[in-house]
Ligand SMILES: Cc1cc2nc3c(=O)[nH]c(=O)nc-3n(C[C@H](O)[C@H](O)[C@H](O)COP(=O)(O)OP(=O)(O)OC[C@H]3O[C@@H](n4cnc5c(N)ncnc54)[C@H](O)[C@@H]3O)c2cc1C
């Protein structure tokens with residue numbers, strides 16, 4: 172079985188977000204980059220399937236060269252090889268078009284349910300559409316049985332068990348697998364694993380980001396004594412008007 | 415101009431965010447046609463008319479009761495075609511958003527998800543999206559004439575503007591090939607108040623020390639008519655079900671009031687609550703980071719403060 176895992180290269184979840192150039196560019200100063208947390212779940216499940224059934228795992232990232240340490244980390248965690256599509260992503264459709272170009276021939280395409288920078292929540296569905304194969308998200312459990320995948324999908328207030336034929340695309344989230352940390356041997360071998368850089372194919376994104384904005388600063392907190400909870404109730408009613 | 419709105423429903427009722435989608439579509443101008451799939455009472459569906467739908471299509475085929483992305487995409491596309499709709503607006507959900515993205519590809523429309531407010535149309539068509547899990551926003555230009563927009567909760571104000579409309583049956587062609595995922599079974603707590611839709615959320619963290627202590631939190635939630643949530647470690651340890659976990663890697667909530675009890679306020683938790691209108695934090699540690707993100711804070715032991723708060727709320731009713 173051949174598995175493709177699509178990973179994002181995103182600011183660490185504790186990062187402060189800032190923009191430069193008159194709010195048109197993300198400020199990378201002092202920011203640590205990581206594999207997207209949901210993509211990390213997808214990768215962890217792929218490695219488990221590799222260990223249990225001898226699948227091969229390829230990671231794919233669409234983005235410029237500064238993402239290579241993140242891609243190497245995925246190789247250190249256990250992926251066999253990697254592809255980087257060398258381009259600056261513009262919108263979800265553009266990214267999905269690049270992924271679809273390379274995803275043919277894989278039995279399983281695993282992604283995160285959502286990227287934590289763009290928060291589109293759609294690249295998996297778009298790739299499914301472009302390839303004409305099923306897409307399922309958010310997937311919290313995934314097992315392969317012959318030519319089928321059995322999955323649990325999170326729905327509001329619970330879960331739904333679904334089944335689909337391979338090949339398919341799944342947008343993953345916890346608890347599909349435990350995040351994996353690379354070990355020393357993994358880190359050493361990752362240096363020599365193949366990382367193929369390919370150029371992007373033309374695809375016209377229909378949407379374009381023109382400007383970024385930060386939320387307004389928050390008002391300072393009002394502290395209320397634990398002996399006077401009635402005051403909280405009256406403030407929630409009268410001042411905040413939320414009760 | 416004509417806009418189709420895809421209506422989601424649960425437990426026999428139209429979801430509030432779908433009504434907001436109708437209000438959003440109405441505010442765009444032009445005609446609004448609503449479309450619902452699967453079993454729902456015609457009267458309940460007709461309420462959609464009050465928020466601006468002048469026509470409601472209902473594809474009531476039982477085969478549509480369990481959503482299959484491919485099938486829903488095809489049905490929505492057929493409805494858009496039949497009605498001659500230019501745009502599609504729907505609620506940003508784990509079902510609606512993927513479906514919308516596929517419709518956008520098929521119709522060559524511009525697509526934006528996570529949209530927070532009505533567009534700015536002073537030059538072009540610009541929408542404000544939430545990015546970096548609510549830590550920032552992006553203004554996105556939608557270039558095509560056709561547009562597909564997935565809106566977040568509170569993107570449009572709900573005002574009753576019209577009268578209920580009785581739904582028109584809609585019988586799309588259903589292709590067996592599109593049923594490419596099969597629902598085997600479902601586990602659902604149908605009585606619970608929906609967390610992403612709730613107006614008030616009461617959440618507990620590791621500070622509550624164990625699942626056996628959730629009673630005080632549930633009593634507070636019941637008193638407020640609130641949904642219950644939790645922090646990630648709480649669901650990781652199995653104290654609470656996974657779908658209650660709020661934050662960066664969990665549910666993103668946008669209530670009027672979020673009450674956090676025994677939660678430290680790690681940045682990943684805050685990412686799921688930063689769209690709340692008002693945040694109350696109860697924590698015994700005065701230095702807990704959550705206080706910095708709160709509107710009101712109480713330093714105290716949850717086991718003491720929470721029951722007192724519940725009584726005060728009951729007394730104030
Ligand atoms: C990539 C990534 C993603 C993550 N995603 C999420 C996410 O989506 N959601 C999430 O919640 N976390 C997430 N986390 C975890 C997050 O970093 C924190 O570890 C977690 O939020 C802490 O949970 P907590 O506040 O319940 O526990 P703790 O940090 O242990 O805090 C417990 C709090 O309870 C207080 N307390 C103790 N006893 C009492 C008492 N009797 N009365 C009142 N207060 C009391 C303590 O003072 C303390 O502040 C993520 C982490 C990573 C690395």
Ligand SMILES: Nc1ncnc2c1ncn2[C@@H]1O[C@H](COP(=O)(O)O)[C@@H](O)[C@H]1O
Nearest residue numbers: 177178233282283285286291292293294
């Ligand atoms: N630039 C990218 N390169 C590779 N995979 C991506 C990229 N952007 C998004 N993805 C994948 O698509 C998923 C959903 O992303 P999104 O639709 O942006 O929320 C992510 O979790 C990744 O698995």
